[in-house]
Amino acid sequence: MAKFQPVSVKLKDGGELLIREAAPEDGEALLEYLDAVSGESDNLTFGPGEFGITLAEEQEYLRKMQERKNGIYLLGILDGEIAATLSFAAGGRPRIAHVGEFGMSVRQPHWHRGIGTALLSAFLDWCHETGIIRKVNLRVRADNQRAMALYEKCGFKVEGRMSRDMRVHGGFVDTVLMGKEID
Ligand SMILES: CC(C)(COP(=O)(O)OP(=O)(O)OC[C@H]1O[C@@H](n2cnc3c(N)ncnc32)[C@H](O)[C@@H]1OP(=O)(O)O)[C@@H](O)C(=O)NCCC(=O)NCCS
Numbered sequence: 001m002a003k004f005q006p007v008s009v010k011l012k013d014g015g016e017l018l019i020r021e022a023a024p025e026d027g028e029a030l031l032e033y034l035d036a037v038s039g040e041s042d043n044l045t046f047g048p049g050e051f052g053i054t055l056a057e058e059q060e061y062l063r064k065m066q067e068r069k070n071g072i073y074l075l076g077i078l079d080g081e082i083a084a085t086l087s088f089a090a091g092g093r094p095r096i097a098h099v100g101e102f103g104m105s106v107r108q109p110h111w112h113r114g115i116g117t118a119l120l121s122a123f124l125d126w127c128h129e130t131g132i133i134r135k136v137n138l139r140v141r142a143d144n145q146r147a148m149a150l151y152e153k154c155g156f157k158v159e160g161r162m163s164r165d166m167r168v169h170g171g172f173v174d175t176v177l178m179g180k181e182i183d
Pocket residue numbers: 041043044103104105106107110111112113114115116117118139140141144145146147149150153
């Protein structure tokens with residue numbers, strides 16, 4: 001059986017979002033996506049030009065990700081273009097194989113269309129189906145209300161706060177730790 005069965009989601013405005021696992025062949029489009037999305041908010045751990053991964057490294061990363069049972073890289077595709085991504089990796093050792101952290105983003109022109117909700121829901125369904133993943137964590141900028149509203153809506157709870165967890169434009173930013181148990 002495929003690790004992740006692609007799913008097509010009808011958005012509230014009628015758009016059609018395809019959610020599928022990323023493959024090494026997506027490497028180039030993914031690097032272009034990351035470059036674009038990094039300039040659309042200050043909420044990610046990298047700004048424009050700061051991702052610092054070559055195409056060969058990205059392709060190798062995607063290949064390894066495909067092989068993992070407790071990690072996944074999902075793409076949200078709109079009209080053939082990457083509109084959103086979500087990546088997650090749990091630990092490599094037995095005691096931490098059930099728990100990991102994810103990060104996600106949606107291209108700014110497509111915010112508030114329900115894409116973030118659809119992608120996160122598909123990811124949480126997959127977590128449940130793996131039977132391995134029992135806890136999902138994330139870190140979000142303490143002032144990123146929009147993302148926190150999405151995570152709370154999907155059942156995540158605040159578990160802590162880290163001071164000076166990011167440095168953006170020279171200023172320190174706190175992050176909030178959120179988590180959801182998968183049963
Ligand atoms: C955060 C992000 C992923 C949300 O994606 P999205 O596709 O816009 O999310 P959705 O349209 O599914 O909206 C999800 C929820 O966010 C909240 N939300 C959306 N737009 C909002 C707005 N303008 N103001 C406040 N809350 C808002 C709502 O609770 C919404 O749920 P609802 O539609 O049921 O009311 C997206 O804005 C993004 O990529 N931002 C930049 C990068 C980022 O912040 N990533 C997260 C890092 S932790």
